Amino acid sequence: IDSVIRVLGPRRVELAPYDQAGFDAIVAWSTGDRLGAYEAARRAARLAPSGMAAAQVGKEALALGRPREAARVFAALDARSVELRNAVFYWIDHADALHASGNHEAEQRLVALADSAGFGGTPWYWRLRMRAGIARRDARVRRELLDSLDGGWGRLSRSLQAGMALQELTEEALAHGDTTVAAVLARRATQWYAALPDSVLAQPR
Numbered sequence: 561i562d563s564v565i566r567v568l569g570p571r572r573v574e575l576a577p578y579d580q581a582g583f584d585a586i587v588a589w590s591t592g593d594r595l596g597a598y599e600a601a602r603r604a605a606r607l608a609p610s611g612m613a614a615a616q617v618g619k620e621a622l623a624l625g626r627p628r629e630a631a632r633v634f635a636a637l638d639a640r641s642v643e644l645r646n647a648v649f650y651w652i653d654h655a656d657a658l659h660a661s662g663n664h665e666a667e668q669r670l671v672a673l674a675d676s677a678g679f680g681g682t683p684w685y686w687r688l689r690m691r692a693g694i695a696r697r698d699a700r701v702r703r704e705l706l707d708s709l710d711g712g713w714g715r716l717s718r719s720l721q722a723g724m725a726l727q728e729l730t731e732e733a734l735a736h737g738d739t740t741v742a743a744v745l746a747r748r749a750t751q752w753y754a755a756l757p758d759s760v761l762a763q764p765r
Contacts, residue, residue: 578607583615585616592625596732611643615650622653625659639670647679647682655688664695687725702741705729709748723752 572583581604588596598620610696618633634654637644644650651674658667671689679685686708692699727748733742 578604579595581607586678590617594620611641613648615644615647615653618657619649619653622657622660627657630654630657631661631663631666633664634663641678648679651677651679652684652688653692655692659691659695664692668692668696668698683721683725687721687728690729694729694736695738702738705741706744709744723749723756726752729736 572580575583581600585597585600585604588594588600598617601613601616601620605617614633616635617631621627622630622632634650634657637650639645639654640651651670653723655667655670655674658664658670667688671685671692674680674685674688690701690705692698693705696743726745730742730745730749733739733745
């Protein structure tokens with residue numbers, strides 16, 4: 561990123577307006593300027609309306625702590641479009657925005673749509689599905705969660721993100737008063753981290 565800024569910085573005025581917005585976003589990301597990144601994303605989306613550009617506005621709004629705005633932006637997009645149907649960040653950020661907004665019914669519908677789009681076997685889908693189910697106090701999902709923990713929970717157990725997912729779901733269960741599930745999740749998270757070799761723990765998160 562630094563090299564891009566160094567090379568393009570002096571030539572910013574020569575760039576097309578859309579490319580200027582993209583460059584400004586890079587600069588903002590490099591300095592942790594979330595508001596600057598949000599404004600740059602909005603300019604880019606106005607200049608070249610597209611699903612991906614609009615989704616970036618939602619992503620930046622979520623990073624700014626504006627989940628309701630992010631959810632509105634994401635909801636206006638076509639999840640099955642060529643641009644977005646394989647964009648994992650769109651599905652995760654959209655679900656995160658709905659969850660943070662407390663709209664768990666819409667969150668569950670989005671998760672179901674992700675399943676129909678072919679993501680049902682992925683670790684991130686499992687995390688989003690379980691989180692939405694816990695928030696909705698869905699007894700069926702609760703049983704599925706406990707059964708999956710007993711059964712090894714598939715691909716998630718081989719993912720470095722598994723421990724983080726278990727921690728998040730533990731906190732979610734506690735937030736919704738399900739201390740039984742929280743205790744099981746916390747115990748499994750502890751076991752999972754304890755079993756990891758140092759080489760895995762050293763990998764970047």
